Amino acid sequence: MSNESALRILMLEDDRNDAELVRELLEAGQFVCDLILTQTRLEFLSALENDGIDLILADYKLPSFDGLSALKLTLSARPDLPFIFVSGSLGEDIAIETLKIGATDYVLKTGMSRLVPAVRRALREAEERAERKKAEEALRRSERELRQAIETIPAMVWTALPDGSNVSMNRRWAEYTGSSATGMGWQVAVHPDDLNRHMELFDGCSAAGLPFQDEVRFRRADGKYRWFLVQGTPLRDEHGNILKWYGIVTDIEDRKHTQEALRRSEAYLAEAQRLTHTGSCAIDGASGETVYWSEEMFRLFDFDPQQGLPRFDQWLQRVHPEDREKLKLASDKTFLEKVACDAEFRILKSDRTVKHIHGIGSPVLGPNAELVQVVGTMVDITERKRAEEARGRLRQLEAELAHISRVSMMGELAGSLAHEINQPIGAAVANAQACSRFLDSDEPDVPEAREAALEMTRDARRAADIIARVRSLYQMGSSKLETVDVNALIREMVLILHNEANCHSVAMRTELDEPLPHIMADRVQLQQVFMNLMLNGIQAMRNTGGEVIVKSQLGDDGQLLVSVSDTGVGLPMGKTDEIFKAFFTTKPKGTGLGLAITRSIVESHGGRVWATGNTPTGATFQFTLPLKRAAHT
């Protein structure tokens, strides 16, 4: 013990000279000594409590005390202190006995030359002992700490023999499973479906000496299974043989759920994209590099996912040459001004077909308003475009068909219309002749003549009016919405069809709700609807005569309700819906288009048309016209 101060020696000696001799000998041996001299048991015990003592030198025989007792006291109080007997009368057998009890050494006063080496050895050995003890203490502490750490970390830790039998498992295992893992006991906690696979995998890794990893379900104390990740690393000897496995078991149940949910959500998204032909992509805001393309994006633009993410310019090559510039401008705007862009464009597929795409680019900004990414969505709208075109063509065809039907209907009415126009002409001629006669008389009746002339003008105007109305029905025009007074329109149609009705002894009557709000409608188309329904009514009574009643009213639901009823032959039995289908007709020369066109017109105005039979005979056709787009009267 190389204390910087002196070597502290507790000395049990009754002879001062001997004590002095010891000091001299030690000092001669390069020791600086501080001797604490004691003679009695009491003195010895009190000095022994001094922590600074490094060494005890004791005489064997003393007047009131003895060395053997001192040794025993020392061994019990300070077992680490080196204890050397220095005696003049120590027999060989006693010396051996003392060494057996625990003395460090003995030096005979007759051979004091051994003193310094003995002290030196004792001190060295004591020092070594202290060091060892300290090291052992440190090892124990570290082991304790490690054990503690292993027991408390939030994971199961295991060690196992190469055959999988457990050496140990930390208490987390017992806490979780409620059972011991000892031996092969851990296997009872494994899900029956997982055990074989798990063991095969482990045995395989053990045989190959590879790290082991598996996902397996363990049963919790309450009987529920949770997913765990089991990982292990083998410890090998110098020949590479596995001595032992060390590993951990981690609860991945929640992660598994999250992964499953994520996987499902990704599957849903991919499916949604596939079904709606919608691709999505992302481009880095700073570098302009593509960072993400969805599966559908690859499919839409004919790129192979194996070839990696296409660059913007590669993608642009797929775009129809005429649309490239437009798209580039839109994209530049988004990148430079950080605003969303929206564009419709065409792409050329490898099979030379053209597809229509609706693309939207949205900027994603960072905390400092810097452009992080541009997220793009591309929707294939080819089908929609085609449907729109088809609808447009269909509308055109419908208009043409309606026109043809109108013209053919007017053809049927030609005789009757001629009569209708002839009527005011006849009146005008009669008035003109009356006028002449009043003037030619011997006493000219000028007031009567003037009246006749005025009437003549009115008759001529009426003829012109009828011609104008009829002409509009012949015209082929695109649908045009205007403010229409339905009552006025009904009266006009009664006028035009008046003669046709007369011809078949059919009277026409109107019951109009006045005033009715005006509606926005296509005048010519509505005229056609009335003409169809009223002519049908007239023709249904051509052999019997009768009455056509046209009613208008404002319904409670805010729609105009118009009805055209007759007392004719009525509807074909059980076919009240079929009559509205194209080419359905009960007339020998009918085209079967009239009611189909009627329905198409009413529905295009947002209304509904239906037919009901009348009692005892006849039919009533009703239709609604919404006021939604109504203009004020």
Next chain:
Amino acid sequence: MNADDNVTVFVIDDDARMRAATERLLKSVGLHVESFAAPKDFLTRKLPDAPSCLVLDVRLPGMCGLDVQRKLSDAGVQIPVIFITGHGDIPMTVKAMKSGAVEFLTKPFRDQDLVDAIQKALQEQRETWQHQHEIQELKERYQTLTGREREVMLLLVSGLLTKQIASRLGTSEITAQVHRGQVMHKMHAQSPAELGRMAEKLKLPAVN
């Protein structure tokens, strides 16, 4: 046209303007006109005890002009009918003329054609009236004859002499002579030939 003739021209036309114009035209030639929009209004009216005619539009609401004509004849009303039509319809014209129409005019008609047609109709009407009047008088005279006198008249118009009549009836020639004188007197006949024409008008059966 005689203004003092007290004739009436009836007009049926559902077209108000046409009706007014026709009425005005007939008025300008001094005719008295009564017009109707619908046939039923006319059919319920009692006809005047004076010559009249009907100007009828072929096409009418609820009832066709030809129907009106038929209804009139069914009801025993004898009135000449002039049809007016918007446009010439030959089958209809034939039908109308066959059922006794006076004239069939197409609108616009010449005023003179209408006036002439009306004149012709009224003339026919007058003649009919005269004929009917004559028959009526003969019938009244015939009513005054006794049974024996009616027998004598029948034999007379069959061309038998007085002696032959007496023999047929089993009477004396004197008695037959007296009956013959009574018949000639009561019937206002100047000669057996005239009596024969009267019998014809009365549609008396001939005797062998």
